[in-house]
Amino acid sequence: MRAALNLALLPLRIAPWAIVAIVILIGLGGVLSTLGAHPAPWIALVFAAVGLWFLWMLAGAALKGIARKETLLLPDFPRALAQAGTAWALLFWLAPCLIVAARFGLRPAWMALGGGAVGAAWAVLSTSGSRSGLWVWVLIVGARFVPPSLWLALEPALTSAWLPLTGLLLAALLLRLTGQRLFPAGDPPLPESPLAAPDPMRRGGGSGAPSAPRSRLVRRLYDWSGAGAGTRLKRMAARYHAAPSAARERTLLRALLLPAEQPRGWLVRWLLFGTFVTIYALALGHGAQLGMVAGYATFFAMTGLNTVGAGMPRLQPSLVELYFTLAPQTRADFKSSLVDSFLGVLPGAILSAFVYTTLAALLIDRTQWLQVLTTTAILAPPLALGTLALYLNLPGNVILRTVVTIITVFGQMGAYWTGYALLTRFGPLWGGAPTLVLTWGFAIGAWTAARRHWIDGPLSFDPPRAKAGA
């Protein structure tokens, strides 16, 4: 029983701040629903549903933290997990449904039972390393293409009293998928470089390392890219050995640390991210604001830059080998070599920005492609450098890190959107020149400061300390 209690309380322990935020959110919904001349209880219902959704996501994150094969060897672990799951279901699924039944009646409660089960199961699945969250886009895009006649045919099913039962069955399926995702059969996948650029086909595993893709086609693409990286490293090593120089050392170091930053790696990334940019652009359709869509496409292009800050702690043990091989004069020289090698991620990010924004322009408004291309040419290089600078010294605290990441992502997209608007309104000269000066000014200043701070920081060769629930 104690093991079950520990498991049930685990989500609260790993992120107490999140629990407080969720309680505040649900409380806020309760307060808002009572305000005004006409109280609106549905507001409380919506806030509670969102709060419970986050709570179940937290449960998924906690499960992911303990999802090791060794965990299954713990005595009675499956039973303890089932007991903890039952306690959670009673408190955060059945009890809210009973409240709905008491306040709104039996039919809404029955709908809440089915919808709540799907929501909770989906929340757990989406935090277990699955890309299921992207299904939302597939549903949105799919819904746009459903003919009205089909909607009419579907209407009885959508309003049927049996619909929640389908929800319960779907929830059972999602929970089964979660179990397979958390405790997969077979050997764990081989790791990739901590600094390898991410892509939409894989997410962080329990150790924070990117997990291997499941699709055979995607795996083949990665193998093809990996073979390209290996060949490039060999070529660069031979070149450096034949005639050593600082520039060749930098190139060789980049080939080692950033294996995905080579033509094959870029092509694979463009293919995979391009699919998602296409889905996003199609979802929004021709009426969408192109600047906003291209800004979002730029965000896709810059995601790889985050890996430099986030992947560095996992690279630390491997730095021992680099330390002996590079044989620097001073530690500061060593850190300078490393930090300058990170600039190798910029060409890929800038080229990706061109590819994705052009793709977005062609799908949304073909007449504006040149405008978009000009905006990207002006903004992508400084945005990439500025983003790299902001990600370089990501704080260790998870909340601060999330805040920095969110600010950086919205800053990127906002900067692109603003730049596009300025160029459209004032033209390439009067709109582009100030944008160019401002963004490059920020990027160079941010990079110089971040580089200095990184070099002055302590040099560690130890692996990052494991965190519970991480």
Add this chain to the structure above:
Amino acid sequence: MDTPHEAAPAATWDAACAAAVSVRGLRKGFDGRAVLQDLDWVVPEGRVIGLLGRNGAGKTTLLRCLLGLSPIDAGSIEMLGEPMDEPRGQRLHRIGYVPQSFDLFPWMRIDAFLDFPAAFYRRWDVALVERLLGTWQLDRSRKIAALSQGQRQMLAIVRALAPDPDLLVLDEPVASLDPIARRDFLVTLLPLVRRPGKTVIFSTHITTDLERVDADIALLRGGRIVLTRALAEISARFRRAVLTRAQGFVLVPPLAGAWGARIEEAKAIYVIDESDAAQRAALDQLAAREQATVELAPLDLEDLFVELA
């Protein structure tokens, strides 16, 4: 019971010999817990040193501090004649290092992992690399993450030996190797270390390996190097002294100068330096006082480690 080595300064080898490693007053702690305390140590050039100590004694910490991989709290370290405050360029290429757990570049394939350092080193023994990869059946196309712990250790050894280093620092290099690979490794190591000017610091728990390579011994205990002796000297000097009497011993009577003391099966057991006349005399006096008989037995390295560590 106090033992003389805790108070006495660490013994050193021939002072005329140049030092490959020289440590003075080294202090290192983690989270307020002292691991190394005012540690002094001199390793002469051209020797094989077996660094012994119990689990958690600080062997890995000491080796990482020597190499500049872990910042020190106080003291000074010299490696190959230069202070280890900074890496100082090519000096690092004269050092080979096999870490305790090899988790370097797990995403890389063996050939790429070896191609990278080979490009930087002036000396890189391709023939040795090929021979060891072949002997240990390490497939060049395999990813490091796919290797067993023992195979990774083999790869680390190949990498460390390839540049023909002047100073080889091995942190439990054979812990995961099977007996055949371990023997292969020692066979490979011996000719390397017998050449003039080559120094090896070899941290291990497998004392028979140290005997096989005829290593000198440095014992780390309580954050200090408490014993530094040549293996032959240890064999010649240290003895286990067993005191026996009819009524047996419940408590171990103190013996001034003893290196270790304990009770086993109602017998008082000491480790003494037989060549130390004062210690020998004190033992005889103790035996007479306690009306006990003395029996002296030779100690092999493992016995000595068990008694002293």
